[in-house]
Every structure is written in structure tokens, then in C-alpha cells.
Amino acid sequence: MNSAISMIREKNKNLKPCIHGGAVWEAASMAGFRREEILDFSSSVNPLGPSPNALEAMRGSFGQIASYPDSNSTQLRKVIANHFKGISGDNVIVGNGSTELIYLFAETFMERGDLALVPAPTFSEYERAVRKAEGRLKFVKLDSRFHVNPNAFARALKGSRVAFFCNPNNPTSVLTPAERLTAIVERALEENAFVFLDEDFLEFVDEGERFSLISKIRLYANLFVLRSFTKIFGLTGLRVGYGIASEEIISLMLDAKLPWNVNCLAQSAAVAALADEEHLKKTRELIRGEKAFLTHGLKRIKAFKVFPADANFILMDVRQSGYTAAQVAEKLLRKGILIRDCSSFRGLDEYYVRVAVKTRRENERLLEAFEEIVGENYGE
Ligand SMILES: Cc1ncc(COP(=O)(O)O)c(C=O)c1O
Structure with missing residues (x-):
């Protein structure tokens, strides 16, 4: 051989x-x-x-280990939907950490040679996921205070299939106002481009939900919002994250994902973690x-x-x-x-x-x- x-x-x-x-x-x-x-x-x-209740719930699920987990994390998706109001379980997909969903999104929606817009600096897995999907990359440099120039970003959107954006951004810790992001999503819509908005750290921001675009997913068919149980919920080693978008985007991604991607302990712990206000x-x-x-x-x-x-x-x-x-x-x-x-x-x-x-x-x-x-x- x-x-x-x-x-x-x-x-x-x-x-x-x-x-x-x-x-x-x-x-x-x-x-x-x-x-x-x-x-x-x-x-x-x-x-x-993590929340002690999440650990307790996980221990309570040890008996399920001998069976396959619910492949589509149905209960967890419903609980997440209830948490945000105005959306249903059909607007939610759960991943093996939010990282899985970055890769799944690129793999589901990018053809070879499609262009992805990525700010610099930002979280590195967007770039790698695009490369794995055989996409091309265009980087938009943030300014000296690590703020995005919305006009430059909007101009760069031309011809892109997807724009990745992290809010607040890793590693800069800079929060972009929701209006600026909405303008980017609207411009992307005109360009037929998706916006993949990573809000994994938004729960740490004071009154963070005011800055979230989750409530806009019904308005914008091109918007995908990423969240994680790794960061504020501290379920880091269990690997569980989720994405929120239109029913259409979610259903296409559910069809394309790996089976049994989130284990039963992670699913139970995440349900309990979300409830522990x-x-x-x-x-x-x-x-x-x-x-x-x-x-x-x-x-x-x-x-x-x-x-x-x-x-x-x-x-x-x-x-x-x-x-x-x-x-x-x-x-x-x-x-x-x-x-x-x-x-x-x-x-x-x-x-x-x-x-x-x-x-x-x-x-x-x-x-x-x-x-x-x-x-x-x-x-x-
Ligand atoms: C901005 C951002 N998004 C996504 C992830 C992936 O997190 P996880 O796969 O643990 O949910 C990370 C991890 O460091 C991150 O910093």
C-alpha cells in the first residue's frame, strides 16, 4: 500500500x-x-x-449510559427554546460543544471555493472550518482598538457566502453594539450571505441579552447565532453548545450532523444548568x-x-x-x-x-x- x-x-x-x-x-x-x-x-x-444542580442531574443520568442518547437532543432543545421565548425547539440545534456547530455550518452551507469573511483577530476555528469545507477566506482587520469598521465590513461582504462574527470577540473582549450587527446582517441579506454570529461569551456581559440577536432570527433568514454551555455554565469538559436560527437552517443542519453527537450526561446536565438562575x-x-x-x-x-x-x-x-x-x-x-x-x-x-x-x-x-x-x- x-x-x-x-x-x-x-x-x-x-x-x-x-x-x-x-x-x-x-x-x-x-x-x-x-x-x-x-x-x-x-x-x-x-x-x-458548573451549577451543583447540573452535576446532580448528570449523576442522575448514569443509568442511561447503556443506551444511545437522544440523537437530536429534543428535550434540551425545548428547554433552550423556552429559556429565550419567541422561538421553538425547531429553531435550536445542539452540538458537541459549539465548535461542532462551526464546522457543521461551514460543511452544510459552503461549496468549494465559496468566500467566507472573518475578522482579524478572532477565534481561530472559523478559519479552520472554512478551510475544511474547501472555502476561501477573506480577513477584515479590526481597528487599533479592535472595533469593527461597519462600512469596511459591509463592503467586504460583497461576494461572500458567510460572514463569521464573534460578539463579544475572543481574544479582544470587545462588544459590538446590536445595531451595528443588525446593519451587517441586513447588508449580508442583500448579498445572499449568511451571518454566523458567535455569542458564546455574551452571558458574561452586563445585561448581555440586550446585545443578543437571538430575537432577530425570525426577521433574518440568513442569521445563525451560536451559544455554548462551556463558558458561563462551566460544563467545559462535557462538550455541549447550541445554535439558534430559522427552522429551515436548523433542519438542514440536523440532517447533515453526525448521529448521537451529544452524550446523555451532557444533555441532562445542560437542562439543569439552564434552570439554575x-x-x-x-x-x-x-x-x-x-x-x-x-x-x-x-x-x-x-x-x-x-x-x-x-x-x-x-x-x-x-x-x-x-x-x-x-x-x-x-x-x-x-x-x-x-x-x-x-x-x-x-x-x-x-x-x-x-x-x-x-x-x-x-x-x-x-x-x-x-x-x-x-x-x-x-x-x-
Ligand atoms: C469565541 C468562541 N467560540 C466558540 C468556542 C468553542 O467553544 P465550545 O466548543 O467549548 O463550545 C470557543 C472556545 O474557546 C470560543 O472562544
């Missing part, structure tokens, strides 16, 4: 996994720590973890206070340029410290702290880092560690 490499499909030849935060296993083994000893600021998830309230209060605390502490480190954060993570430019992001990350890892070196993001250079907002004790540890490191070089 010929070597496998000589038989790989052309489109997969240069495909590599994206780099992400949260790689605690690798970090621990690299730095000689146990996994539990790593303080992870690199993945921006609920620092309180107390846990969400507690989380939002914590994030609000701790974001202010951490931002204030970081801003006192003169060598860092701290960008305003709308979500539960903060982007910083560390070039004045005399270190690259990789060097800062490496020094922190030696102290058992993992942060996101953002140099892999298209549109950022090697001087940006991203940190999540965590609990007071954890945030204090991060600030102390930063001060020690920067002090070494900057004389603070």
Missing part, C-alpha cells in the same frame, strides 16, 4: 489543529506540576465551575467585581497596556515589559500559572496575552506573579 500521506485529500494536506487556551495537561507535564496544581487563566470559563446570578456578580479588581491591578503594572474588557477575559499588550508574550507565559508557568499567549491569533503580533477573570484569591496570585516577573525586567 502507498503511504497514507500520499493518499490524504488535498484539502486536508496543510490542516493543523488550532492553538487554544486551557491546555492544562500539557502545561503541567511541561512545567513539572500535577494538573491540579496549575492555575488556569488561559481558558475563559466560569471560575465557580441562582448560580448564573452568583457567577455574574463575581465576574463583575473581580473584573474591576483584576483590571485595576493590571493597570497598575505600567509595562502592560490593558484593553477595556466587555467579557470575562482581558487582553493586554506586554511589549513595554521587554518580554514577548511567550516569555511572560513561560515565566508564569514556572510559577504554576497558565495564561494565553495570543501570538497564534491572526492579526496580533507576539506581544499580546489574554487572562481570564477568576476568583479573588486566584486573581491576587496572578497579579503577584506578574509583578514579580515584570519587576525583574522593568524595575517596578
Whole structure:
């Protein structure tokens, strides 16, 4: 037989996994720590973890493990629809993490050679999903404060099949106002293009639902809104996310997806997580206070340029410290702290880092560690 490499499909030849935060296993083994000893600021998830009710519901579903899960996550889709009002379960699709739905969307709606518009910098899986679907990419650079120029974006929409947009954006933590997004969706409609709007971090934004376009899916047949149970709900390792769109889009995606894509434990936990409003309230209060605390502490480190954060993570430019992001990350890892070196993001250079907002004790540890490191070089 010929070597496998000589038989790989052309489109997969240069495909590599994206780099992400949260790689605690690798970090621990690299730095000689146990996994539990790593303080992870690199993945921006609920620092309180999941709702205890979600864990209880999951344990209550252990008896279902011997059967296949509901392939279409019917109950969870209904519960999600009730949560948002004005939509039905037929407007909802559930995925193995929201990542699955990014790939499924591209695979369902993009022909080879179709053009996808992607801002830079943003979450890297959109680009990879387009490449896997054999689409072409056009990148729209965000401005120096990482805001989108709506006119430039609208112009770039010409000839596109789909525009990806993340609100608030990862890694910049910038929220785009709903009116600006609506204008983009309307322009895309004229161009016969979809808008794939990733709202995975919107629940961390104060009064976030005011900024959501979920209520607009009946108005715009080209709109797909992405959400996740990974971030504020903290069901990160269970892998469950969802998308909301017209019945037509959802039904086409349901037909194209893999069977049994979301396991039974994840489905039960997600139903219970959505109902636990107390846990969400507690989380939002914590994030609000701790974001202010951490931002204030970081801003006192003169060598860092701290960008305003709308979500539960903060982007910083560390070039004045005399270190690259990789060097800062490496020094922190030696102290058992993992942060996101953002140099892999298209549109950022090697001087940006991203940190999540965590609990007071954890945030204090991060600030102390930063001060020690920067002090070494900057004389603070
Ligand atoms: C903006 C954004 N969208 C989607 C995802 C995928 O999340 P998940 O597949 O865990 O739902 C991530 C993960 O980091 C993300 O940052």
C-alpha cells in the first residue's frame, strides 16, 4: 500500500489543529506540576465551575449510559427554546460543544471555493472550518482598538457566502453594539450571505441579552447565532453548545450532523444548568467585581497596556515589559500559572496575552506573579 500521506485529500494536506487556551495537561507535564496544581487563566470559563444542580442531574443520568442518547437532543432543545421565548425547539440545534456547530455550518452551507469573511483577530476555528469545507477566506482587520469598521465590513461582504462574527470577540473582549450587527446582517441579506454570529461569551456581559440577536432570527433568514454551555455554565469538559436560527437552517443542519453527537450526561446536565438562575446570578456578580479588581491591578503594572474588557477575559499588550508574550507565559508557568499567549491569533503580533477573570484569591496570585516577573525586567 502507498503511504497514507500520499493518499490524504488535498484539502486536508496543510490542516493543523488550532492553538487554544486551557491546555492544562500539557502545561503541567511541561512545567513539572500535577494538573491540579496549575492555575488556569488561559481558558475563559466560569471560575465557580458548573451549577451543583447540573452535576446532580448528570449523576442522575448514569443509568442511561447503556443506551444511545437522544440523537437530536429534543428535550434540551425545548428547554433552550423556552429559556429565550419567541422561538421553538425547531429553531435550536445542539452540538458537541459549539465548535461542532462551526464546522457543521461551514460543511452544510459552503461549496468549494465559496468566500467566507472573518475578522482579524478572532477565534481561530472559523478559519479552520472554512478551510475544511474547501472555502476561501477573506480577513477584515479590526481597528487599533479592535472595533469593527461597519462600512469596511459591509463592503467586504460583497461576494461572500458567510460572514463569521464573534460578539463579544475572543481574544479582544470587545462588544459590538446590536445595531451595528443588525446593519451587517441586513447588508449580508442583500448579498445572499449568511451571518454566523458567535455569542458564546455574551452571558458574561452586563445585561448581555440586550446585545443578543437571538430575537432577530425570525426577521433574518440568513442569521445563525451560536451559544455554548462551556463558558458561563462551566460544563467545559462535557462538550455541549447550541445554535439558534430559522427552522429551515436548523433542519438542514440536523440532517447533515453526525448521529448521537451529544452524550446523555451532557444533555441532562445542560437542562439543569439552564434552570439554575441562582448560580448564573452568583457567577455574574463575581465576574463583575473581580473584573474591576483584576483590571485595576493590571493597570497598575505600567509595562502592560490593558484593553477595556466587555467579557470575562482581558487582553493586554506586554511589549513595554521587554518580554514577548511567550516569555511572560513561560515565566508564569514556572510559577504554576497558565495564561494565553495570543501570538497564534491572526492579526496580533507576539506581544499580546489574554487572562481570564477568576476568583479573588486566584486573581491576587496572578497579579503577584506578574509583578514579580515584570519587576525583574522593568524595575517596578
Ligand atoms: C469565541 C468562541 N467560540 C466558540 C468556542 C468553542 O467553544 P465550545 O466548543 O467549548 O463550545 C470557543 C472556545 O474557546 C470560543 O472562544
